[in-house]
Amino acid sequence: MIFESLDVSYGEMWGSYQGLTHPDPMSRAVAARRHAAGTDYAALLSARERPLAVLEYWPRRMWRVYLFDDRSWRMQMIDLTPHGTGMLLAHRNTRWQFSDAQEYASGKWEVQETTTVSADGQVEVRSEFAGPRGAATEPLHARSSGPSGVPVRRFAAPVEGFLCPVPEFGDWQVFAPFLAQQGHEPATTVVLADVSVDEGSGPLRATGIEQLFSPGACDTTDGPAVVEPVDAGLLRITSGRLAIADPGWIGETSRTVAVPRGEFPVTLSLLRTTRGAGVAAARVTFLDSPPREWEMALRPDEDLGLLGEGQFYGVGVDTGTAAFMDATRTVSEDRLDEDLFIPLDSQFTVELPSTEREPNLIAFRAGQGDGSYPVWIGRTDDGQVGCVVVDFQLHAADGGE
Numbered sequence: 173m174i175f176e177s178l179d180v181s182y183g184e185m186w187g188s189y190q191g192l193t194h195p196d197p198m199s200r201a202v203a204a205r206r207h208a209a210g211t212d213y214a215a216l217l218s219a220r221e222r223p224l225a226v227l228e229y230w231p232r233r234m235w236r237v238y239l240f241d242d243r244s245w246r247m248q249m250i251d252l253t254p255h256g257t258g259m260l261l262a263h264r265n266t267r268w269q270f271s272d273a274q275e276y277a278s279g280k281w282e283v284q285e286t287t288t289v290s291a292d293g294q295v296e297v298r299s300e301f302a303g304p305r306g307a308a309t310e311p312l313h314a315r316s317s318g319p320s321g322v323p324v325r326r327f328a329a330p331v332e333g334f335l336c337p338v339p340e341f342g343d344w345q346v347f348a349p350f351l352a353q354q355g356h357e358p359a360t361t362v363v364l365a366d367v368s369v370d371e372g373s374g375p376l377r378a379t380g381i382e383q384l385f386s387p388g389a390c391d392t393t394d395g396p397a398v399v400e401p402v403d404a405g406l407l408r409i410t411s412g413r414l415a416i417a418d419p420g421w422i423g424e425t426s427r428t429v430a431v432p433r434g435e436f437p438v439t440l441s442l443l444r445t446t447r448g449a450g451v452a453a454a455r456v457t458f459l460d461s462p463p464r465e466w467e468m469a470l471r472p473d474e475d476l477g478l479l480g481e482g483q484f485y486g487v488g489v490d491t492g493t494a495a496f497m498d499a500t501r502t503v504s505e506d507r508l509d510e511d512l513f514i515p516l517d518s519q520f521t522v523e524l525p526s527t528e529r530e531p532n533l534i535a536f537r538a539g540q541g542d543g544s545y546p547v548w549i550g551r552t553d554d555g556q557v558g559c560v561v562v563d564f565q566l567h568a569a570d571g572g573e
Contacts, residue, residue, distance in 0.1 A: 175219040175351075176359040180344060181367040183480075185214045185228045198480035199369045200342075206478050207341040217344060217351075224351055227344065235260060237347055239354045245276055247354060252336070255291060259335040264288050293331035299323045375479035378466030378548045381561055384441045384453040392567040397445040399452070404438040404521040407456055408531040413499035414456060416469070416547050416562055419512055419535050420491040420505075427469045427487050427547050428499050431557050432458055438496055438534050440521060443566045451520055451537045452566040456496050459558040463550030469560070486544035487562060492516075494545070494562060495535035502530065539564025 182203035183194030194216060206213040210231055217225045222244050228236040232254075239248040248267045255261040269283040270276040284300045300322050339346040348358040383390075385401050407414075412433050417426035436458050443452040468476065474485045487494060493516060503512075503524065512535050515522045524533040539545065550559040 174357045174359065175224075175362070177363040177365055178217045178219050178224065178344065178348075179365050179367050180342075181216045181218075181369065183214055183216070185212050185230075186226065193367070196480070197369045200366050202478065202480050204341050205475075209475065209478055211478050215344060217347070219356075224354075224356055225347060227347060233338070237350055239350060241354045245270070250350060254338070255331075255335060257335060258338070260338055261291065261331070262289060262334045262336070289329075289331070289334045291331070293329050293334070295325075295327050295329050297325040370481075374481065375468070375476050376482050376484040376546055378468070378546075381453075381466055381548055381550065381563065382462070384561070384563065385439060385455060390443075390567060392443070392445060394445045394447060397443050397567065400442040400444060400449075402440045402442055402520065404440050404454070404534055404536065405523050405532075406435040407438050407496050407498075407534050408435050408526055409433050409498050410531045411498050411500045414560060415497050415499040415501070416487050416560070417495060417497070418487070418489045418491055418538075419493055419495045419497075419503055419533065420508060421488070422497075422501075422503060425488040425490070426499070427471065429469055429547075429549055429557060429560050431456075431560070438521075440536055442520065449520075450539060450566055451564060452539065453561055453563045454494070454496065454536055455559050455561045457559045459552055459556060461552040461556075461558055463558045464553045465551050466548045467551065469547035469549055484544075484546040486546045488544050489538045489542050492538055492541040493535055494538040495533050496560075497533040498531040500530065501533050503533065539566050 181193055181197060182200060183197045186194055194214070198213065203213045203215065207229060210233070212231060213229055215227045216223060217227065222242070223240045225240065226238040228238075230236060234254070235252040237250040237252065238246050239250070241247045248265070250262050251264040252260040253263045265287040267285045268281040270280070271282045275282065281302060284302070286298045288296045336349070337346050342364070344364055345362050348362050351358060384399070387399055387401055390397050390399055409431055410433060412430060414429045414431045415422070415426045416429075417423075436456050439455045439457065440451050441453040441455070442449050468484060470476070470485055479485070491513065493513065511524060512522055516535065516537055521534060521536040524535070526532040545565060546563050548561045548563065549557055550561065552558045
């Protein structure tokens with residue numbers, strides 16, 4: 173296919189995606205800010221309603237390029253790393269062959285060829301052949317070398333043939349020569365046309381958080397429901413820092429907020445539907461004054477300007493459980509099942525009492541389970557932290573569906 177122009181759209185990294193638009197797109201402005209910050213994003217190059225390449229920008233100035241053939245099949249993956257010349261080196265180039273559309277859809281390649289290039293031009297080409305259940309199909313006498321029996325060729329080549337310039341943001345013509353490897357021929361001058369995506373209202377906003385704890389009927393995507401606030405006990409803060417985390421991954425998932433010292437009430441918002449009940453949100457209240465404004469709990473290296481429409485930085489959950497605790501609190505891993513996870517099978521919340529040296533911990537089920545959830549800081553008129561809420565997003569905080 174010969175092309176003179178390319179349509180460009182942006183989104184999160186999505187190498188396995190196939191299509192003309194990203195299911196979770198971002199505006200060009202957000203992608204540009206991510207590029208400047210060294211944060212990952214992806215650009216999709218397409219022409220004549222066909223995907224040609226997905227360009228993924230990785231941290232540490234690395235790139236990954238996925239190439240598509242005329243059938244819109246993703247047939248090739250190229251990893252590019254910074255080279256001493258100031259350019260990018262096509263360090264690893266993997267190609268696949270598929271026997272038919274069904275095998276392609278299931279990801280079962282027939283042949284995989286991987287070319288690896290070192291910084292000084294040493295090249296290694298490995299060809300793997302797979303049959304039913306991954307069995308090698310080539311005759312044993314055809315296998316070249318190596319203990320695995322995978323055919324391998326090694327040779328030296330001028331490294332210049334594997335280099336390309338480092339692109340400035342939007343300079344995607346840099347990658348146009350790679351498209352020829354899948355039979356797409358670029359014109360002498362390739363025109364880039366951005367697919368317009370409205371930046372919208374930006375990152376997720378805290379709207380109607382108070383309603384999450386207002387008892388009574390509400391509507392959800394599962395139909396009518398009832399909100400029931402439940403007292404989960406008093407949380408003891410000794411260090412002046414509240415931590416919100418998955419108790420199975422304290423430190424790795426924790427988000428911390430500077431708060432007063434003392435004992436403060438924890439409230440759960442239970443959402444009861446015809447399918448059962450779940451924890452929709454959890455709150456620690458530090459002051460009786462109602463919040464005047466809400467802000468997302470951020471780590472020092474997080475920038476709201478790098479988030480797309482409706483996105484957020486949140487607390488990660490990998491055990492289906494979240495917890496409030498003092499930032500100094502630790503948990504014995506060999507006691508987690510008996511003290512926390514097993515009790516939470518039959519109840520919504522569990523408290524790990526304070527020890528002689530440590531404050532207590534209050535854990536609770538995390539909405540629908542594993543995932544990432546926004547944490548909101550409610551500030552009073554004079555800027556003090558009035559409360560901290562983790563929203564498990566079982567229903568819209570603004571009362572909508």
